[in-house]
Amino acid sequence: MTGGGESVDRRPAGEPAAKAGLIGGAYRPLADADVKRIHETVLDVLDRIGVADPIPVLRERALARGCRIDRGNRLCYPPALVEDAIAGARRDIVCYARDPRHDLDMSGTHVNFYGGGEAVTMFDFRTRAYRPSTLTDTYDLARLSDRLEHIHGYSRLTIPTEIADQRVADINIAYASVAGTVKHVSLSFAQAEHIGPVQAMLDLIAGGEGHFRKRPFCHAGGCCIISPLRYARDNSEVCIAATRLGAPVWVIAAPQAGTTGPAALAGTLVLCVAEALAAWLLVELVAPGHPVIVGAWPFVADLRTGSFAGGGGETAVLNAAAVQMINSYGLASSVGAGMSDSKLIDNQAGYEKGLSVALAALAGCNGVSEASGMLASLMGCSFEAMVIDNDMLGCVQRAVRGIEVTDETLSFETIRAAVEGDGHFLRQPQTRRLMRSEYVYPHVADRSARLQWEQEGSPGILEHAHARAAEILSTHYPACIEPSVDRKIRERFSIELAAERMRPSPPR
């Protein structure tokens, strides 16, 4: 907007200048020779150090394929097995949405943004304080994502802290997510046995038993690696059970440079890629050919304190390098970018997010997670930050799209016409033709002139974002679940999101 406190969308209608699935990859942080050396060391790590504590089904399949178990119950993968598996990996991965216009192509270097984070608090814009997050936030954040055009899918950004029982929480998070958005939803589960009931619920929504699998609009997975190089039992079982959804499985390995990974960035990259491949091999050996979204998420510690720090340049370049590595295998990549260590929606949060999201996207990340709304080193989330990050993501999208070079866009004749005419391009036919398709216009970013801004009371993007979030949240209640289906779900499952919370409040 050009100023003012309202949240009217002034963007012209028509073909959008940016959409999900743009082609990234113009940024290649690693030279080809370095990709090769990192890969060779990754193979060495998987072969000579191995990964501890494989779950029995993996152990069995792996031993049958020629792996060995080393002391300390470490599963060691022969390089030939890893290379053969990579060569045969599934490359055509799609995350379907209930509305097909929101299907996400996760192949090649297609770039998509979604949430994630599992924060335990929400930031209150007015009090500048954090409060525990609830199930209502899960639903509201889904509704907000549903309306924000540069956020392409939904993943639980927050945890419903009021629900102690993990089974109830997993079912309710899944419900609140798919009730709030027609975009693709990524799910997490504390235990493998929570997947069955959720699948039954998704089948109800999809039209009956077995229907969900035909066009699964959710996928699930887990952080099945504890760094360094140890399988996590519960999440390993979740990842295997998640294959039954018929959707891609997400896996994540997140060693933290300096604490659970080497201080050398290259070393944490090696460890992270090795762990991510180990996570992928868990699924690949147990369910060969199943599509997997491979999260090599290199994290970083601030070595002055040992605390996690997600907003620095180290994380940004490591993320981009991890994307380059995973993409080099032809696997679908995800990283956590858009993290900030700031507790406020301030300048620091802005530059930390802008930097890390831009680098992950330009590197061609298929699923940029944590890309919106997160604050406080992933401990908090914010409606206003979501709305602002949507504008930020629009800028990044425009950069990822790049510059189309054609006879028409090179504009020789347009330049000549302007030079021979009045010296101005505003009135050239090209300008009117391209103003909708060539430019991404922000919703809440301020582009007003200073004097106008002063006359309007010197508003900031935070105020604009608050107004836009409030407007969306008070009006946008997408009809994601039919009332009759909703009744069936509520009969069968203990849904803790009140039905009256899922429609506009009556005017008082």
Next chain:
Amino acid sequence: MTGGGESVDRRPAGEPAAKAGLIGGAYRPLADADVKRIHETVLDVLDRIGVADPIPVLRERALARGCRIDRGNRLCYPPALVEDAIAGARRDIVCYARDPRHDLDMSGTHVNFYGGGEAVTMFDFRTRAYRPSTLTDTYDLARLSDRLEHIHGYSRLTIPTEIADQRVADINIAYASVAGTVKHVSLSFAQAEHIGPVQAMLDLIAGGEGHFRKRPFCHAGGCCIISPLRYARDNSEVCIAATRLGAPVWVIAAPQAGTTGPAALAGTLVLCVAEALAAWLLVELVAPGHPVIVGAWPFVADLRTGSFAGGGGETAVLNAAAVQMINSYGLASSVGAGMSDSKLIDNQAGYEKGLSVALAALAGCNGVSEASGMLASLMGCSFEAMVIDNDMLGCVQRAVRGIEVTDETLSFETIRAAVEGDGHFLRQPQTRRLMRSEYVYPHVADRSARLQWEQEGSPGILEHAHARAAEILSTHYPACIEPSVDRKIRERFSIELAAERMRPSPPR
């Protein structure tokens, strides 16, 4: 810092993790085939449309070299002349500093950050309002730049609005700049005849007549193109006169997509590169072989209003593409990145700056100008923004530096040792060895835990930045000009910066 309102620098001493002149170029927004097509169209524009109103000395030299003058007094450059000139262009360009540790290598894809902007207002952090900028601001911003390690040179960020006479202003800006920093200084001049007196002043500082040219610690130039495709007379004369300083000359062309350039991004890139080469040819034909820093600065208008908008993704990707084009010629590149349209030092300013600076730097820009302190679409500047942007630039620097891949950094043995040991890397020898050199630590960015942050009163980066700016400005008075020389300068020139303003205030 890890929280708190103090501004103590907790970064460990030793070899810095980032410094001026890192190698960029890992981001290549244009495919090689597109670089070629853009170049061919640029040659067409220079040959078949030409550049209006060359100053007489250029016209004379150009006609002698086979150029022609077309109707409308347009100077048309034959492609062969342009290509031959590029092939013979000066490639070893250094911007010297009075302290040689701050010399800037402007060749290849070496990345350097400095200011610029010529804003007319300063943003007051406390009142959230803008006030006219003064000569004291020029001096204070120079002192601040002198201390901020990721800002590698100084260029006038603001105009002394209280000085009406342009000659007096140019002399005083030069004085206030070199009095405030030992880093390299970029100068502007309203008229060519203002250069002589400033050169005399710089000679005094350098030790006597003719001394400055031996190791020039300032360079000068001008925006010698009015878009589209017209030479600006005064700035053309400034650029030619600036060659007498013996330092590189800067030139800038800044067409604005949609108003003074085509709405198609590729078209504005063509126009911008053509104009930048025309600006470079002005110097090259009149002073062959003279080093030039070629500013192809593609700007963008928001077509909803026609106003300049510097913060969008369009500008970011155009800048990076312009860098790729100018670097492809082996010429020294500059762009204006780090622009924001926000009037506040807020989240918008953060992401807009982070995005555009990162892309320009990763593309390998030799001189990223506007990189710090600017707000309000280049109309304003801020001390606090400078301090915050320094942290942002540190993050970008770390990303540009990339990931060094060596036997040691690949960390196979370190990973094995940690896995076979306690599973932790904090106590590995590598961690202690690398904690200083591998990581860039921010000064004012908040990385504290949420509870600690709350206990400290929930401070934001703005408060930290204000404290750090105040501390530097109240203590850092670099002895850039010897007192005896200063007396001579003040005898000979009308210096409007009071001498008592150039030392700490006595305690009250």
